[in-house]
Amino acid sequence: MFQTFDDTAHPEQGPPRLEALRAVMRHDGLAGYLVPRADAHQGEYVAPHDDRLAWLTGFTGSAGFCAVLHDAAGVFIDGRYRTQVKNQVALDHFTPVPWPETALHDWLRAALPDGCVVGFDPWLHTVEQVRKLEEGLSGSGITLRAAPGLVDGIWPDQPPPPQGAITPYPEDMAGETHSDKRTRLAASLRNKGQRAAVITMPDSIAWLLNIRGSDIPRNPVPHGFAILHDSGQLSLFTDLAKCDDALRAHLGGDVTLRPETAFGAALRSLQGPVRIDPASCPVDVANQLQEAGVPATEARDPCALPKACKNPAEIAGARAAHVRDGAAVVEFLCWYDNQDAAQLTEIDLVTALEGFRRDTGALRDISFETISGSGPNGAVMHYRVTRSSNRTLRDGDLVVLDSGGQYLDGTTDITRTLPVGQPGDEPRACFTRVLRGMIALSRLRFPKGVAGAHIDAVARAPLWMAGQDYDHGTGHGVGAYLCVHEGPQRISRVSDLPLQPGMILSNEPGYYREGAFGIRIENLITVREAERPQGGDARDMLDFETLTFVPIDRRLIVPEMLTEDERAWLNAYHAQCREVLSPLLSDAARAWMLDATALV
Template sequence: MFQSFSEKSNPEQGAPRLKLLRAVMKTAELDGWLVPRADVHQGEYVAPGNERLAWLTGFTGSAGFAAVTENQAGVFVDGRYRTQVRNQIDAAAYQPVDWPETKLADWLKHALPEGGRLGFDPWLHTAKEIADLSDALEGSGIAPVAHGNLVDKIWPDRPAPPTGAITTYPNALAGKTSAAKRAELAETLRKAGHRAAILTLPDSIAWLLNIRGADIPRNPVPHAFAILHDDARVEIYVHPAKLDKLPDTCTAGGVTAHPDTGFAAAVTLLLSPVRVDPASIPVAIVAALEEAAIKPSFAADPCILPKACKTGAEIAATREAHLRDGAALCEFLTWFDEQAPGTITEIDVVTEVEKARRAAGKLLDISFDTIAGSGPNGALAHYRVSEASNRTLEDGDLLVLDGGGQYLDGTTDITRTLPVGNVGDAERAAFTRVLQGMIAISRLRFPNGLAGRDIDAIARYPLWLADQDYAHGTGHGVGVYLCVHEGPQRISRASDVALHPGMILSNEPGYYREGHFGIRIENLLVVQPAPPLPGSDPADSAEGRLSFETLNFVPIDRRLIRRDMLSQGEADWLDAYHKACREKIAPHLTPAAADWLTQAAAPI
C-alpha cells in the first residue's frame, strides 16, 4: 500500500513542545516566533523533516501556520481545516485562528508588546510574505527578525533531508525537449533584461529539465535549486548524495550539477539583474543578493505559465491516464455496490481503491492520500482516515471518495459522492445542487482573458439559491506526472490569472454540513479554444472563446440526483457524459464491471 493509516497527529505533545519553544525564544531574546508549513523550496508539499507545524502543534493539514508568543499560540487555518484543527490540537495550549478573516498582523498587534521582536526563519518565508507583514505592522513597533530556526533546535529526532533518485522524463510525453524549453525561457529573460532567474520550486525545475524525483511523498519531484542563465545554461543544486546518481540527460547540453551546500554562495556571483519570484523566493536569497550588491528583479517564476499550458503530447498522454484511472474506479464501484451497509469501513474503501488502481500495473504512486469520509467524516473536506478515526459505512451515509493516481503519462484526481443504503431527501437535494454547479462549469463558454475568479460564482449559484456554499475553491491546476496541485491557475475568488488553452483544472464544487455529511463531485478539465457557434456575433468570434474538455469518465451516482431539480440542458449534459463513459471506459473493463457501467451510466 502507498497509503498508511497510522495516526500522524500527536496533540498530547503540543503543550510540552510549546514550552520548549518558548524557552529557546527567551534565550534568543525574541518575543514571538512564526512556524509555517513550508520548506526552503517554498512549494506546497514538504518532506517529513519539514513538517514543523505538525510536529509542534499536532495539526496535519496541508496549509496553515502558527504564531507563538510568550502567552499565546495561534494556529491559523482557512475554511477547509477549521473542524480538523479543533480535533488535532491541544485546546489548552493552542487557539485556532480563522484565517484570512483574521490577519496575522492584527493578531500580533494584540499578542506582542510594542517594540516586540518577531522571529522567523528567512529560508521558510517568501520575500512577498515578509514584505506584506512588515507593511501591515508599520507603526506598531513590532519588528520581524530573521533568525536560525528555533523549532529545529528542539526537535531531537527530526528526519534527515530526502535523497530520492532523479530520473529522466521522456521527451515524447513532455512534448518538448529540455533544451527547447531552456532556449525559450532564456529568450524571455533576455527580452526582460534579466541576466538569470533563480528557481526554487521543485516542480518548475522538474518541468524545465524533463526530470522527475522521489523526495516528496505523492509528488514525483526532486528537492533542488536551479539558476537559469540568459544564454540557456542551467546550474542545478542538489543534495550531495544525489550527484553520482544523476542521469546523463540531466547534465547534458548546458546543464551542470553542484552540491546544494554551494547554492547560497553561487547566487552572490550572478550578474544584475536577477529574476526572482516574490511568491516563492526565500527571504534569505533576496538578502544574499542585496548584500552582494546584485539587484533582484521581482517577477513570476518563468516556468510557471509555460508549465501550466500543456503541450499537445501532455494532453494526449493525460487523456490516456484518465481512461486507465476511470476504468479502475469503475472496477472499484462494481465492488462497492455489492457491499451491504454496515459491512465495510473507510479503510476498506481506501484499500480497495488502491488495489483497483494498481491492477493495471501502471500506478507509480497515488497523487495524494485518498479521502474516504463517510457520514460526519465526509464533512471534513481534507479528511484522512486513520486507524483511530476509521468508521463503518452505515445505512443512510454519504461517502465522499476523492483520490487519484500518479502515472508516467499523467496525474489524475477525481471525486465521487456515493450513497450507502437509503439516503435522505436533504442529502439528495444538496447533491443535486452541487451537481448543477459542476455541470455549469463543464458546459461553460467564456471569453479569452477571464480568470478563475470570474467564473467561480457560476459553480456556487445553485447552492447560493438555497443559502448553501463551500469554503474551498472550485478548482485547482493539475500537473502531468507532477503535483496534483499546480499553479498559477485556479477557479477561485482569489485567482486573477487568466485561463489559457492547455491548462488543466479541477472542477469540484461541494457542500459540507458539519457533524452530518459532506458532498463533492469532481472532474478534471482542460481549457480548449471553443468552436464558433452558428449566428454568433462577429466581434465575439474575432475575440475568441474558450471552453472546457472533460478528462475523467466515471458515472455520477444517479441514485442521489433529484431529476425534478435538473433543467433539460443539465439532464442532456449528464446523459451525454454518461454515454461518453460507456463508450470510452467499457472496452477496458471486466465483464462484471462492464455490466455495472451499463446500468450506472444509463440515461437519466
C-alpha cells in the first residue's frame, strides 16, 4: 500500500512544543514567530523533515500557518480546513483564524503593542509574503526580523532531509529535450535583458531538465535549486548522493551538478539583472543577492507557463493515463456495488481502489492521499481517514471518494460521490446542483483572454440560486507526471491568469454540510482551441476537452432538475465512457458499465 492510516495529528503534543518555542522566542527577544506550512521550495506538499506546522500544532492540512505570540497562537486556515482544524489542534492553546478573511497584519496589530518584533525564517517565507506583511504593518511600530531555524532547534527527532534518487524522464513523454527547453527559456531571459533566473520550485526544475525524483510523498520531484543562465547553461544545486552516472549522462555538459551548500556562493557571484519570482523565491535568496550588490528583477518563474501549457506528447500521455485510470476506477465501482456497503469502512474503500489501480501494472504512486469520507466525514473537504477516524458506512450516507494516480505518462485526479443505500431527497437535490455546475463548465465555450476568475461562477450558479456554495476553488492545475496541484492556472475567483491551450485543470464543484454530508464531482479537463459555431463572430474561442472517463452515479441525480441540454451532455458523456473504457474492462465491469450509463 502507498497510503497508510496512521494518526499523524496529536493535539496533546502541541502545548509543550508551543511552550518550548516561546522559551526560544523570549531568549531571542521576539514577541511573535511565524511558522508556515511551506518549505524552502514553496511547494504545497512537504517532506516529513519540513512538516514544521504539523509538528508544532497537529494541523496537517496542505495550506496555512501559525502565528505564535506569548499569550496566543493563531492557526490561520482557509475554508477547506475549518472543520478539520478543530479536530487536530489543542483548542485551549491554539485558536483557528479564518484566512484570508482575517489578514495576518490585522491580527498582529490587534494582538501586539507598538515596538514588538515578530520573527520569521527567511528560507520559509517568500519575498512577496514578507513584503505584503511589512506593508500591512506599516505605521504600527511592529517590525519583522529574520530568525531562521527556531522550530528545527526544538525538534529533537526531526526526520533527516529526503534523499530520493533523481532519474531521467523519457524524452518521448516530455515531448521536448531539456536542451531545447533551456535554449527557449534562455532566449526569453535575453529578450528581457536578464542574465540569469533563480528557480526554486522543484516541479519547475523537474520539468525543465526532464527529470523526476522522490523527495516529496506523492509528488515525483527532487529537492534542489537551479540557476538558469542566459546562455542556456544551468547549475543544479542538490544532494549529489541522489545523482548517478545515468543522470549525469542525461543532463550533459551544459548542466552542472553542485552541492546545495554551494548555492549561496553561486548567488553572490552572479552578474545581474537576475530574475527571481517574488511568489516563490525565499527571502534569504533575495537578501543574498542584495547584500552582494547583484541587481534582481522580479517576474514569474520562467518555467511556470511553459510547464502549464502541455505539448501534444504530454496531452497524449494524459489521455492514455486517464483511460487506464478510469478503467481501474470502474472496476472498483463494480466491486463496490457488489458489496454489502453497510459492512464496509472508509479504509476498505481506499485499499480496494488502490488495489485496482495497482492491477494496471503501471501505477507509480497515488497522486495524493485518497479522500474517503462518508456521512459527516465527507463534509471535511480534505479529510484523511485514519484508524481512529475510520467509519463504517451507513444506510443513507453519501461517500466522497477523491483519489488519483501517478503514472509515467500522466497524473490523474478524480472525485465521485457514491450513495450508501437510499440517500434522502435533500442530498440528491444538492448533488444534482453540483452536477449541473460541473456540466456547465464542461460545455463552456469562451473567448481567448478569459481567466479562471471569469468562469468560476459558471460552476457555482446552480448552487447560488439555492443559497448554497462551497469554500474551495473550482479547479486547480495538474502536472504531467508531476504535482497533482500545479500553478499558475486555476479556476477560482482569485485567478486573473488567462487560460491557454494545453493547460490541464480540474473541474470540481462541490457542496458540504458540516456534520451531515459532503458532495464533490471532479473530472480533469484540458483547454483547447474551440470550433467556431455557425453564425459565430470571427474571434478566437477556447473550450475544454474532458480527460476523465468514469460514470457519474445516476442514483444521486434528480432527473427533473436537469435541462434537456444537461441530460444530452450527460448521456453523451456516459456513451463515451462505454466506448473508451469497455475494451479494458473485465466482463463483470463491462456489464456494470452498461447499467451505470443507461440514459438519464
